[in-house]
Amino acid sequence: MSTESAPESAPRDAGIPGGAKPHHFESTARFVAWVRAAAPYIHAFRGKTFVVGFGGEVAAGPLAQSLAYDCNLLAALGIRLVLVHGARAQIDAEVARRGLEAHFHNGLRITDPATMECVKAAMAVTRFEVEALLSQGLPNTPMAGGYMRVTGGNFITARPVGVVDGVDCQYTGAVRKVIAEEINADLDQQNVVLITPLGMSPTGEIFNMCMEEVAEAVAVAVKAEKLIYLCDAPGLLDGDNLIGSVTSDEAQQHLDAGEGLTEDLHLYLPCAIRATRRGVARCHLVDRDKDGALLLEFFTPAGVGTVVSRDPLFRVREATADDVGALVALISPMEADGTLVRRGRELLECEIDRFSVVEYDNMLVGCAALCPFSEDNAAELACLAVTPEYRRAGLGEQLLHRIGQRARSDGLDRLFVLTTRTAHWFRERGFSETDPEALPRQKRELYNLQRRSKVFVKML
Secondary structure, three states, rough: OOOOOOOOOOOOOOOOOOOOHHHHHHHHHHHHHHHHHHHHHHHHOOOOOEEEEEOOHHHHHOOOOOOHHHHHHHHOOOOOOEEOOHHHHHHHHHHOOOOOOOEOOOOOOOOOOOHHHHHHHHHHHHHHHHHHHHOOOOOOOOOOOOOOEEEEOOOEEEOOEEEEEEEEEEEHHHHHHHHHHHHHHHHOOOEEEEOOEEEOOOOOOOOEOOOOHHHHHHHOOOOEEEEEEEEOOOOOEEOOEEEOEEEEHHOOOOOOOOOOHHHHHHHHHHHHHHHHHHHOOOEEEEEEEEEEOHHHHHHOOOOOOOEEOOOOOOOEEEEEEHHHHHHHHHHHHHHHHHOOOOOOHHHHHHHHEEEEEEEOEEEEEEEEEEEEEHHOOOEEEEEEEEEHHHHOHHHHHHHHHHHHHHHHHOOOOOEEEOOOOOOHHHHHHOOEEEEHOOOOOHHHOOOOOOOOEEEEEEEE
C-alpha cells in the first residue's frame, strides 16, 4: 500500500475513508451495493452480442456523447457490440437544403436519384460523427484509456423494395443478405462494428434501407443475445404505467390495437416481434432521451424499458439444490426485519424440495414453500417472498397458485398461512382468518406465542 499522502488540492473527504463524512459512507454503501447487484449481469453478458439500433436524432442529440461513453463501458465489460445508426432527420435536412421535396408511401421514403444523393451525404456525415464520438480517449472522461476499434464494411447485400401499391420506390431497398461470418470475425477481434443502413446490390447499385430493419436482420444473422432500439418513448405503456416485459404475442396485440404507440414504436415494435420469433433472445425498447438508459436497462433488476421476448421472462418452477444460495440471499433481508421466521442454510438444504421459485431472466426473484400435514388434509404456505423490485408484477399470486396446485395434487383440501405483516394481502386472495387452535396438531405445538402470527386458511 502506498504511504504517499493525498495531494493538497484534493479534499480530504473526497473518496478518502479517513476523512469521509457520514453521508459519504451512505453513498459509498449504495455504490458498493449497486456494483454487487450488477455483478451477475456482468458475468452473464460477457462474450454475448448486443445489437443497438438508434436513429439520427440520437446521433445528433444532446446525449450522443453519453451514449458513446456507455458503449465504451459495455465493450470494456466484454460485450460484443454492433451499432446500427440511422439518419432520417439528417436526410430530411439535406433534402430541404437542396430544395427538393420528400416523398413517402405508407411511411416508406421514396428514394429517387436526387434523394439518393441526399441520403449518401447525410449517411456519410452521420457515420463519421458517430465514429468520432466512439474514438475519443481524453483524460478525465469515462473513455480515458479505453480505446475502441470501430470497424465497418459491405456486410449487407441489398435488394430493391420495388413497386408497392403501384408506387415505384426506386432506390429504397431491403436486406437481401447479412454476411454474418464477417461481422463475427470483427467481433472476435474485440472490434465494435458500426453499420450504416446503406446496402449494395450484386449489380453495384446502392440502396437506402431502414435502420430498424437492418438492425433486426443483423441481430438475427449474428444470433444476438439482445437487440436494443433507442426510441421516442420509455417503452410500451399501459396508460401511464410502463410495461416491463411482454411476449412477442402480447406485443403483437399492442401493435394490432395501435393505441398509444409513438412514431418510433410503430416502426420498431414489428421488428422486435419478428426478431424474437426468429431466435433473438430479447429485444429492448429503451427511451433515447434518458441518460444512461442502456446501463440502467442491463444492470438493474427492474430495468427502465420494455423487454420483448418469445416466451415469458418470469418462470415458475420447483427449486433444486443449486438454488439454496440464491434462496438464502432472497429471504435473509425479510428474516432480518422479522417478516419471515429465520431459517438456517442447513434447513433450507433439507427442505429444498418443498420450495417453488420464480426466475426472471435466469435470476431467482421469488419463492414459496409447501409444508404438508397429510394427517389433517392440510398444508402450510410458508416462506412466501418476492424481491422488492418485482412486488408489483403479480409474482406472489403466481407462487400462491403454484403452491395451491401442488397441495391439490397431493390430495390436500385446505391451505393455511401464518403472517405478521401481510394479513390484507391474504384476505384479498380468499383467505379467512381463524384461531391458532384450528392449526394441525403438529403446527399448533410449534406455534410461537411471542410472534403472535395471525392464522389464515383457504379451502382448495
